[in-house]
Amino acid sequence: MTTLTDCSLTAVPSQIDCDICIVGSGFGGATAARILAVAGRDVVVLEEGGDFTGKSLTQRDAAMYDQLYVQRGGATTQDMGISLLAGRVLGGGGVINACDVVPAEDAIWRMWQKRFGLEEFSPEAMAPFARQALADLGARPIREEQINRNNAILRQGAAALGWRGEVMQHNRADHCKGLGTCLVGCPLDAKQNARITLIPKAIGAGARVLCRARAVRIEAGNSEQKRVQCRSLDRRGYHEQQAFEVRAKIVILAANPLGTVPLLLRSGLGNGHVGRSLSLQPQVPILALFEQPVDAFHGIPQSYAVTQFATCDEARGHGGFRIEGIMGTPGIVGSLVPQAGVAGKELMTQLRNIAASLLLLPDESVGRIALGGAGQAVVRYDLTAEWRQRARQAIRTAARAYFAAGAKTVVLPTVPPKMWTCEADLRQVDALSLAPATLPLLSAHQQGGVRMAASEKDGAADPTGRVFGTRDVYVMDSSGFPTTASSHTMAPILAVAHRQAARLAGRSKN
Ligand SMILES: Cc1cc2nc3c(=O)[nH]c(=O)nc-3n(C[C@H](O)[C@H](O)[C@H](O)COP(=O)(O)OP(=O)(O)OC[C@H]3O[C@@H](n4cnc5c(N)ncnc54)[C@H](O)[C@@H]3O)c2cc1C
Numbered sequence: 001m002t003t004l005t006d007c008s009l010t011a012v013p014s015q016i017d018c019d020i021c022i023v024g025s026g027f028g029g030a031t032a033a034r035i036l037a038v039a040g041r042d043v044v045v046l047e048e049g050g051d052f053t054g055k056s057l058t059q060r061d062a063a064m065y066d067q068l069y070v071q072r073g074g075a076t077t078q079d080m081g082i083s084l085l086a087g088r089v090l091g092g093g094g095v096i097n098a099c100d101v102v103p104a105e106d107a108i109w110r111m112w113q114k115r116f117g118l119e120e121f122s123p124e125a126m127a128p129f130a131r132q133a134l135a136d137l138g139a140r141p142i143r144e145e146q147i148n149r150n151n152a153i154l155r156q157g158a159a160a161l162g163w164r165g166e167v168m169q170h171n172r173a174d175h176c177k178g179l180g181t182c183l184v185g186c187p188l189d190a191k192q193n194a195r196i197t198l199i200p201k202a203i204g205a206g207a208r209v210l211c212r213a214r215a216v217r218i219e220a221g222n223s224e225q226k227r228v229q230c231r232s233l234d235r236r237g238y239h240e241q242q243a244f245e246v247r248a249k250i251v252i253l254a255a256n257p258l259g260t261v262p263l264l265l266r267s268g269l270g271n272g273h274v275g276r277s278l279s280l281q282p283q284v285p286i287l288a289l290f291e292q293p294v295d296a297f298h299g300i301p302q303s304y305a306v307t308q309f310a311t312c313d314e315a316r317g318h319g320g321f322r323i324e325g326i327m328g329t330p331g332i333v334g335s336l337v338p339q340a341g342v343a344g345k346e347l348m349t350q351l352r353n354i355a356a357s358l359l360l361l362p363d364e365s366v367g368r369i370a371l372g373g374a375g376q377a378v379v380r381y382d383l384t385a386e387w388r389q390r391a392r393q394a395i396r397t398a399a400r401a402y403f404a405a406g407a408k409t410v411v412l413p414t415v416p417p418k419m420w421t422c423e424a425d426l427r428q429v430d431a432l433s434l435a436p437a438t439l440p441l442l443s444a445h446q447q448g449g450v451r452m453a454a455s456e457k458d459g460a461a462d463p464t465g466r467v468f469g470t471r472d473v474y475v476m477d478s479s480g481f482p483t484t485a486s487s488h489t490m491a492p493i494l495a496v497a498h499r500q501a502a503r504l505a506g507r508s509k510n
C-alpha cells in the first residue's frame, strides 16, 4: 500500500495494523494525523470521500455536490427544516468552505473552563494552539481590492446606518484568482485546506491515508486493541465493496458530528450524552435586487460581515447575529429561490442583479443525533422561541442595510416568498412563523454531540476528548465542543485538535 491509497482502485489487505486509526480527514483528523505521525506514531487515516484537487474540481454544481458533500448536498434535519451542509471528500469541509477564519474568543474558552470543568482550556493555555491553528491556515486579511461588489454593497449599507463591521481574514494563498466557486471546490488549489497543507505533511511523516474507505463500526472499544470495521467504496462513493479491518490501540474520531456520532452509536460506545447537545447554528439566507448588476458570483464569495449586533461573553457565549455577504454558484442560488416554474425562472434571470447574505445566528445546543433503521444519522432540531425572535430581528436589520444601499426589492425566500420594496413592508417580519421548511435554513457549522466535560454526568467525553466508557477512543473534531465555539468553525477545530493531539503525542507509546 502506498501512503495515499484510493480504496476504490486498489485492493486493500483484509487487516491493517497500526498504532492510531483516525476516522475523517478534515481539519480535525488531518491535524491529529500530522502531529502524531511527526511524533513517530504509526497512523492510518480513513476517509470515505474521494480525492479531488485541481482540475478534478470542475466547478459544475451537480457533479461537485454529488462528490464533495455529505449525502450529495441533500442532508437535512428530520423535519427537513434545516439543510445540513458538510464535506465528504479527502480534506473534509475545508475543500468546500468559504475560507472565513474566525478564531474562538477568549470568553468562549473561559466559559468552557468554568461551565464544563475544562480546566486546561483557559485562554492562556489555548493561546499557543490557537496561534498554531492560524499558522496552519495561513490566515490573513482579505485585501481591499478583493472585496467584490456583493460584499461592498452590504458594507455600504451598514456604513450608511453607522453599523460596525469587519473585513474577514481567510486561508487563501496568493494565487487565488477570485473565480468565485469556493463552495464547490477551488480548481486552483488556492484554499489552504487540510487536503493541500496538512495531509501531505502527515503522509510525508509516514501516515497512511486511505480514501473511499468508510469506518462502519468500532469493536472492542474498551480493550487495548480496537478493531475498526471498514468498507471500501466504489469510484463514485455510492456503494460499499470490500470489507476490511483496521486494528489500532488508539482510535480518533474526526468525522464531523454527522459522522462521529452515528459511528459511536452504531458501535454501542459512550454514555447517554452521545448524540445530545448538538448545535447547528442555523443560517438564514436573504437576497436583494438592484437596478445595476452586482455580479455577486465574481470574486471571493465572502469577505465582509456586519458585526454590530453580535455579542459574546463568558456567561452566555455567543448571541445576537452577524450578517455576512456571500454568493453561491447558480445551482445553490437556484435552490434558495422559492418560486416554482416561471416565477422562479424570472427571478433567476435577474441573477446578475442579486446581492445575497447569510444571517449567522448562534444557537443553544438543542439538537440531537440518533440512529435511523439503516444505522444512519437522524438529526432532530427544534428552533427555540428565542432564536426565532432573534432571526426576525436579523432579517429586519439586513433588509434595512440593503435598502440603505439602494436595493429596489429585498427577497426573503420563504414559501411563498416575501418581496419587500420599502422599509414599511418590514412590518411583515413580525408575522413570520419560521415554522419548519417555510424558509430554507442552512447549517454549515455543526458542533457538539459528544460534549466534553469534566464529569461524566455533564458530557460524553472527558477534557482530553476521550469518550467516557472507552479505552482510548477520542473525538478531535467539533463533536467535542461543549457549546458553539465561534461564528465559523475551522479555526477552533484546529486549535482544539492541536491541543488534544499534542497531549497524545507526548504520551508514551504503551
Ligand atoms: C459550505 C460550507 C461553508 C463553510 N464555510 C466556513 C467558513 O467560511 N469558515 C469556517 O471556519 N468554517 C466554515 N465551514 C465549516 C468548516 O468547514 C467545518 O466545520 C470544518 O471543515 C469541519 O472540520 P472537521 O475536521 O471537524 O470535519 P470535516 O471537515 O467535516 O471532515 C469529516 C470527514 O469525515 C469523513 N467521514 C465521515 N464519516 C466517516 C466514516 N464513517 N468513515 C470515514 N470517513 C468518514 C467525511 O467524509 C469528511 O470528509 C463551512 C462548511 C461548509 C459545509
Ligand code: SF4
Residues within 6 Å of the ligand: 172, 175, 176, 177, 178, 179, 180, 181, 182, 185, 186, 187, 188, 189, 190, 191, 299, 300, 301
Ligand atoms: S475564489 Fe479563490 S479560493 Fe475560491 S475558488 Fe476561486 S480561486 Fe479558489
